[in-house]
Amino acid sequence: MELKGGSLYTIEPELDNERHTSLDLTEETRLQIVANLMKYQHQTKTWYDPKINLNELKPGHLVLRSIIAPGKLENKWEGPYIILRSGCPGSFKLANLEYEKLKHAWRAEHLKRYFA
Numbered sequence: 001m002e003l004k005g006g007s008l009y010t011i012e013p014e015l016d017n018e019r020h021t022s023l024d025l026t027e028e029t030r031l032q033i034v035a036n037l038m039k040y041q042h043q044t045k046t047w048y049d050p051k052i053n054l055n056e057l058k059p060g061h062l063v064l065r066s067i068i069a070p071g072k073l074e075n076k077w078e079g080p081y082i083i084l085r086s087g088c089p090g091s092f093k094l095a096n097l098e099y100e101k102l103k104h105a106w107r108a109e110h111l112k113r114y115f116a
Helices: 013-051
Strands: 062-066 077-086 091-095 111-113
Touching: 062 091
Parallel strands: none
Antiparallel strands: 062 077, 062 111, 077 091
């Protein structure tokens, strides 16, 4: 004895119309999400931007440089050093107070202005 049967599940026309309506709502929802995301990013930017301090480092300034892996109770900054020249944007050649040049250039995020 052999049983053959088709699927008992069929999509009725009114359900298909609801599905298309749902897909249209999905597009509207996606556009609303994009608009909300842009609004959130703008609000975050307007909140964050005034808090940024631009670190204007120029040749002749005294700076401290960060120590890469300080111990728990050790200083996190060493120096002071003198900025000799600016290399690439945000990169500086340093020398100690006796004007002995350091081997490598240092990026601005690893330097902090020193006021003596």
